[in-house]
Amino acid sequence: MSFIVQGQSVVKKFGDFVALDHVDIDIENGEVVCIVGPSGSGKSTLLRCINQLEKIDGGGLWVDGELIGYRIEGSALHELDDRQIARQRLATGMVFQRFNLFPHMTALENIIEGPIQVLKRSPRECREQALELLERVGLSDKANAYPVELSGGQQQRVAIARALAMRPRLMLFDEPTSALDPELVGEVLQVMRDLARSGMSMIVVTHELGFAREVANRVVFMDAGQIVETGAPEEILMYPRNERTRGFISAVLN
Amino acid sequence: MQTTTHTSNQTPSASSTKLSDYKIVPRRHYGRLVSSIIILGLLGALIHAFANGDIEWSIVGRFLTAKAILWGLGNTVLMSILAMILGVVLGVIFAIMRMSSNPVLRYVAKGYIWFFRGTPIILQLLLWFNLALVFPTLGVPGVFEARTVDVMVPFVAALLGLGINQGAYTAEVVRGGLLSVDNGQYEAAMSIGMTRLKSLRRIVLPQAMRVILPPIGNETISMIKMTSLASVIQYSEILHNAQNIYYANARVMELLIVAGIWYLVVVTIMSFGQRQLERRFARGSGRVDH
Numbered sequence: 001m002s003f004i005v006q007g008q009s010v011v012k013k014f015g016d017f018v019a020l021d022h023v024d025i026d027i028e029n030g031e032v033v034c035i036v037g038p039s040g041s042g043k044s045t046l047l048r049c050i051n052q053l054e055k056i057d058g059g060g061l062w063v064d065g066e067l068i069g070y071r072i073e074g075s076a077l078h079e080l081d082d083r084q085i086a087r088q089r090l091a092t093g094m095v096f097q098r099f100n101l102f103p104h105m106t107a108l109e110n111i112i113e114g115p116i117q118v119l120k121r122s123p124r125e126c127r128e129q130a131l132e133l134l135e136r137v138g139l140s141d142k143a144n145a146y147p148v149e150l151s152g153g154q155q156q157r158v159a160i161a162r163a164l165a166m167r168p169r170l171m172l173f174d175e176p177t178s179a180l181d182p183e184l185v186g187e188v189l190q191v192m193r194d195l196a197r198s199g200m201s202m203i204v205v206t207h208e209l210g211f212a213r214e215v216a217n218r219v220v221f222m223d224a225g226q227i228v229e230t231g232a233p234e235e236i237l238m239y240p241r242n243e244r245t246r247g248f249i250s251a252v253l254n
Numbered sequence: 255m256q257t258t259t260h261t262s263n264q265t266p267s268a269s270s271t272k273l274s275d276y277k278i279v280p281r282r283h284y285g286r287l288v289s290s291i292i293i294l295g296l297l298g299a300l301i302h303a304f305a306n307g308d309i310e311w312s313i314v315g316r317f318l319t320a321k322a323i324l325w326g327l328g329n330t331v332l333m334s335i336l337a338m339i340l341g342v343v344l345g346v347i348f349a350i351m352r353m354s355s356n357p358v359l360r361y362v363a364k365g366y367i368w369f370f371r372g373t374p375i376i377l378q379l380l381l382w383f384n385l386a387l388v389f390p391t392l393g394v395p396g397v398f399e400a401r402t403v404d405v406m407v408p409f410v411a412a413l414l415g416l417g418i419n420q421g422a423y424t425a426e427v428v429r430g431g432l433l434s435v436d437n438g439q440y441e442a443a444m445s446i447g448m449t450r451l452k453s454l455r456r457i458v459l460p461q462a463m464r465v466i467l468p469p470i471g472n473e474t475i476s477m478i479k480m481t482s483l484a485s486v487i488q489y490s491e492i493l494h495n496a497q498n499i500y501y502a503n504a505r506v507m508e509l510l511i512v513a514g515i516w517y518l519v520v521v522t523i524m525s526f527g528q529r530q531l532e533r534r535f536a537r538g539s540g541r542v543d544h
Contacts, residue, residue: 053441082449090447100442103538104460114446117456146538159442166446 004029004064004170004201005050011058012045012225019045021225022059032202034212034233037222038248043205046222047172050203051092052085064091064169090118093163097175099155101147107134107158108143111165119166126165133161137191153184157191164195171195173204209252213237221245313508317499318515326495327516333412333491334478334520340417341477342470345424350454352429363425370422376483379415382406383487412484420477427469431462463535471528475521492516 005027012020019042027033035043048054049061052068061068068088070077080088101110111130115121134140137157147155156176163171173192177185189211196202196215206212212219212233219236221229221244229242240246317323351363370378385392386402393399435458443453485494496509 051445053444082451086444086447086449089445092445094442094445096438096442096445098438100436100438102439102442102457102461104535105538113456114448117452118447148538162446 002029002065003027003062004031005203006062007046007050007059008061009059010046010049010056010061012042012049012054013057018225020049020056023225023227025220025227027201027203030199030201031217032196032200032204032215033218033220034216035203035205035220035222036207036209036212036236036248036252037228041222042225043222044174045225047094047174047203047205050170051089051094051172053094063088066091086118090166091169093166093168093171095156095159095163095171095173095176097178099147099152099159099179101155101159101162103147106144106146107139107150107161110147110158111162114162114166130161130165133164134158136164136194137161138187151184152180153187156180156188160188160191160195170201170203173202173206175205175207177206177208207252209237209249221248223248309507309511310505311508313505314511314515317496317505317509317512320499320512322495322499323492323512323516326490326492327520329489330478330481330491330493330516331520333409333416333481333484333489334474336413337416337420337481338474338477340413341420341424341473344418344421345428346459348421348425349428349432352425353432367422367425370419371426375415375419375480376486378419379411379483379487382411382415383408385411408484408487408489411487412481412489415487416477416480416484420473423473424470427466427473428462431464431466432458434465435461460535464532467528467532467535471524471532474528475524478520478524479517 003026005025007023007025010020010023010025011018021042023042023046025046035046037043045054049056050063050068055069060070066088069080069085071080071084072078101107102113105113108127108130111133112123112126115126115129116123131140131143134143137160139154139157139161142150142154142158147158150158160171160176176192177188180188185208189208192202192204192211193215204212204216214233216233218230219233220227221236221240221242223244229236229240229245236245237249240249348363348366351359352367354360354363383406385406389402391399392402392405432454439457439461440450440453443457444450448456481489481491482493484491485497488494492513496513500506500509
């Protein structure tokens, strides 16, 4: 069994606030894991630690078998520099709540920026790949549109294509539909559903319990910086054992 | 003015004719009319005064294209461009230093901005020009050495004075621009594997340009006029040359008008260029000012 993510006793603090309180998590290759929980429970922070947008204060995180943020030498952990961290980030693709497309670039330019600038692949090849990805997310006709000309759902689908263009081993979704108008949520979830079926390893922080139930292999419930309960979607979402999980789920459903 | 005086509670359906049958009488702007007449009158008086004042307009015309004036104009434009380039390069460097997590870089940048914004530009020009009083020679001993007076000619002193001073202002403008870009842009750039520096260059700076350009355009225009201060250190820009001519022929007003016309011409052209540039960097913002 190979793990795409392993976390051992991960601690993250913001000042005095403990965002992650000794979190242990293992995620297998090809697994789709949905993380649910109230806001401030640390689920987004966990994602951001996995791709090193945040630096952890304790414990260790391995992504695709590699310890992130540090290099082990003898009995010492050496902090990695900016360039090495950037290289490690290539293992993960990130989709943000607020899309964060580059507004000064067209949809196509957004997608080819990383492959050309970072992976140094040929522009021609990158364009072809980008057009394929746009087709895959159903936006073939929007290649030359600027983000401002796209709806939220379309922007988020371009953002997914942008992340996929880097050919990551793991996709991280940070509340990908929370900033969308209700009628646009479906199109983004559909793209994510297809992606999950293709065998991509995914960690999805979401409030879409229906999506979690349908697509996830496993649901993780977090609260107050801790993983409270984890298990199959039906287990967690239908028959939660923990008091806090039960409270959260009934609050979301009502 | 509306003169129809239907009584208070008459409902639309109660009126016998349809509203679309009425003729619309535009409102009269009496205030605009009166103020326009007054201002046009004052303008006319001003033009009349200058036309009949003791100004030889033929001399203005003759000196407008005099060789010394055009040479000075060329120097003014050249110095403005070079000083602005130096200012922007320094501004970007110091803005990034100012925002660095390295406290040494940060404080050096703060000190630079503090000093060069805190002292008058004319004082800085004089400092550079008189540097020979402090350091008789410049260079790395043994490798390259030169007498300071040979290096600090008016051109060099003016370029350093104006450019370095400009850098202090531009640094703040650039910093404002960088701060205006959403933090999510850095995160998105880093999430596709960019280093901090590359994120800055490819993603954040181009977006910051939209915010940075209008004030830089402003300061470029300001720089064109600021070069006139370099006349105090004998840099041969347009005002300096105009002065030299009127010291000889005593046509003070005429030559000042000549210089004024040229400043206006250059600034007008610059303003046009600024608009074009701003439009280019507004790509994707969904907002283009015409």
